[in-house]
Amino acid sequence: MKASTTKEPTVTPIPFELEKIRADFPMLSQTVNGKPLVYLDNAATSQKPRAVIDRIMRYYTEEYATVRRSIHKLSEKATLAYEGTRKRIAQFLNAPSERNIVYTKGTTEGINLVVHGFGGKFLQAGDEILIGATEHHANIVPWQMLCARNGAKLRVIPCHETGELMLDEYEKLLTDKTKIVSVQYVSNALGTIHPIKQMIALAHAKGIPFLVDGAQAAPHMNVNVQDLDCDWFVFSGHKACGPTGIGVLYGKEDMLNRMDPFLGGGDMIESVTFEKTTYAPIPHKFEAGTPAIADVIGLGAALEYLSGIGMENIAAQEHALLEYGTEVLAAIPGLRIIGTAPTKAAIISFTIRGVHPHDIGTLLDQEGVAIRAGHHCAQPAMQRFCVPATARASFSFYNKKEEIDVLAAAIKKTIEVFT
Amino acid sequence: MSSATNELYQQVILDHNKNPRNFKALDHPTCMCEGHNPLCGDHVTVFVNLEDETLKEITFTGDGCSICKASASLMTTFLKGKSRTDAKVIFDEFHKMVKGELNVETTPHHLGRLTVFQNVSNYPVRVKCASLAWHAMNSALDRVTVTSTE
Numbered sequence: 001m002k003a004s005t006t007k008e009p010t011v012t013p014i015p016f017e018l019e020k021i022r023a024d025f026p027m028l029s030q031t032v033n034g035k036p037l038v039y040l041d042n043a044a045t046s047q048k049p050r051a052v053i054d055r056i057m058r059y060y061t062e063e064y065a066t067v068r069r070s071i072h073k074l075s076e077k078a079t080l081a082y083e084g085t086r087k088r089i090a091q092f093l094n095a096p097s098e099r100n101i102v103y104t105k106g107t108t109e110g111i112n113l114v115v116h117g118f119g120g121k122f123l124q125a126g127d128e129i130l131i132g133a134t135e136h137h138a139n140i141v142p143w144q145m146l147c148a149r150n151g152a153k154l155r156v157i158p159c160h161e162t163g164e165l166m167l168d169e170y171e172k173l174l175t176d177k178t179k180i181v182s183v184q185y186v187s188n189a190l191g192t193i194h195p196i197k198q199m200i201a202l203a204h205a206k207g208i209p210f211l212v213d214g215a216q217a218a219p220h221m222n223v224n225v226q227d228l229d230c231d232w233f234v235f236s237g238h239k240a241c242g243p244t245g246i247g248v249l250y251g252k253e254d255m256l257n258r259m260d261p262f263l264g265g266g267d268m269i270e271s272v273t274f275e276k277t278t279y280a281p282i283p284h285k286f287e288a289g290t291p292a293i294a295d296v297i298g299l300g301a302a303l304e305y306l307s308g309i310g311m312e313n314i315a316a317q318e319h320a321l322l323e324y325g326t327e328v329l330a331a332i333p334g335l336r337i338i339g340t341a342p343t344k345a346a347i348i349s350f351t352i353r354g355v356h357p358h359d360i361g362t363l364l365d366q367e368g369v370a371i372r373a374g375h376h377c378a379q380p381a382m383q384r385f386c387v388p389a390t391a392r393a394s395f396s397f398y399n400k401k402e403e404i405d406v407l408a409a410a411i412k413k414t415i416e417v418f419t
Numbered sequence: 420m421s422s423a424t425n426e427l428y429q430q431v432i433l434d435h436n437k438n439p440r441n442f443k444a445l446d447h448p449t450c451m452c453e454g455h456n457p458l459c460g461d462h463v464t465v466f467v468n469l470e471d472e473t474l475k476e477i478t479f480t481g482d483g484c485s486i487c488k489a490s491a492s493l494m495t496t497f498l499k500g501k502s503r504t505d506a507k508v509i510f511d512e513f514h515k516m517v518k519g520e521l522n523v524e525t526t527p528h529h530l531g532r533l534t535v536f537q538n539v540s541n542y543p544v545r546v547k548c549a550s551l552a553w554h555a556m557n558s559a560l561d562r563v564t565v566t567s568t569e
């Protein structure tokens with residue numbers, strides 16, 4: 001097999017110092033089963049740089065207090081860091097203002113918030129919700145729950161064998177009945193980057209609002225919500241080098257104003273009497289209860305870290321890994337790559353003839369290689385490609401080409417065991 | 420990683436995965452049960468012909484990983500001809516073994532060649548793969564027709 005044994009680098013030199021970046025991530029020097037960890041499960045969740053870990057530690061050891069409630073100095077400082085992160089997120093997404101940024105637990109909660117606050121308020125029986133064929137369960141199930149409550153209908157944009165959505169079908173599905181479109185920017189199961197800007201324009205031409213599931217996009221490419229013109233954009237901190245339990249919902253100001261709050265409680269109100277409550281202005285209207293303060297602050301550090309490297313650099317490095325990985329894996333006999341769109345994020349889903357993905361996962365793990373095996377919370381996508389599951393290697397800017405060679409060697413060993 | 424030295428993927432398991440025994444449906448089973456692992460999509464249907472409380476015939480169909488298929492295949496060869504009561508005892512022992520609650524080296528048991536699955540207990544995520552067909556068999560004997568590992 002030519003590609004994995006050649007000494008000539010096929011990856012173009014990268015404009016940043018990989019080894020220095022890798023040294024920022026304590027987890028990357030761990031061993032698994034006695035082998036150096038090769039972490040290729042980045043689409044599930046990313047590792048954390050020391051800057052994030054240290055920032056959270058500092059908050060807990062030196063700055064800890066609640067936000068927005070107490071008058072003392074510490075609380076004031078915590079509030080500053082907490083609200084300051086909102087500004088940083090707004091910059092990261094190129095949102096007009098920090099008022100557009102709502103803190104959530106993650107992508108899943110962000111979608112549920114829109115389903116509840118917009119769908120629950122404005123959708124009626126017979127209205128249609130449009131999603132893509134390869135959505136994550138997080139962008140399917142909440143809509144189905146809404147449909148069960150109010151009699152709306154879920155419609156699905158079909159996809160080609162490559163994993164690309166059928167745009168002509170999409171246009172046909174945009175009708176007077178369509179009240180919202182909710183589509184992933186990048187497929188976590190197949191890696192497809194969907195032409196989301198074009199899809200948003202098509203929906204807007206008919207006055208239909210558009211929610212972007214950006215879970216697999218925000219950590220890996222420049223996102224400009226004003227240029228996309230999406231009505232909402234959601235992502236999770238933990239896939240973007242940040243902590244778990246924190247995510248972001250961007251919403252256009254008028255949309256957020258029109259929507260119902262999601263959870264009720266403290267911090268989301270202006271005034272409360274037993275007769276009537278008036279809600280706080282956006283974004284706080286959507287943030288009931290004591291928030292995940294440390295995680296918000298940690299996310300701020302993560303976005304600062306990513307911006308420090310540069311999203312263009314990150315995208316370029318990951319694209320080089322995708323190209324190299326695709327070349328090396330495609331050359332392995334019996335290996336089928338599922339998801340072959342021309343524009344892809346650094347995710348390679350594959351199956352091997354005669355070897356179940358679970359067995360691939362276990363045998364790769366024995367070699368220290370962490371991948372995901374399963375349906376990737378996208379069972380309808382698996383059904384579309386007539387497989388029960390796939391193995392999935394997903395790369396991050398901190399991965400190296402040599403790790404892809406380790407992956408390929410481990411796959412070949414796996415095939416040997418099973419033949 | 421030669422296959423002979425792999426503690427999980429023993430040669431017997433690889434062989435049964437490739438050439439599963441009793442891999443067919445029965446036309447008129449006295450009992451059958453479909454087992455699902457919702458986490459990974461593995462599914463196995465076990466068919467039993469029970470005569471005079473004896474498993475005269477036991478077969479399976481379905482799709483899953485090698486551990487799942489080999490476990491189903493070995494189960495059918497092992498249980499054929501056994502009494503219903505014995506099958507239940509063996510189910511219980513097998514289940515305990517793969518969960519790491521029965522040490523087959525130190526405790527008396529009736530598992531015979533099924534001990535090739537003892538190392539599954541070192542792979543918690545694979546325990547359900549090994550026990551899916553067994554759950555289906557056990558439910559079939561209880562006249563339950565659908566079961567799940569959840």
Ligand SMILES: Cc1ncc(COP(=O)(O)O)c(C=O)c1O
Pocket residue numbers: 043044105106107108109136138139184186187188213215216236377
């Ligand atoms: C495309 C996509 N949408 C939604 C989610 C759900 O994200 P979370 O589990 O962080 O809420 C994921 C993560 O797996 C994803 O990849």
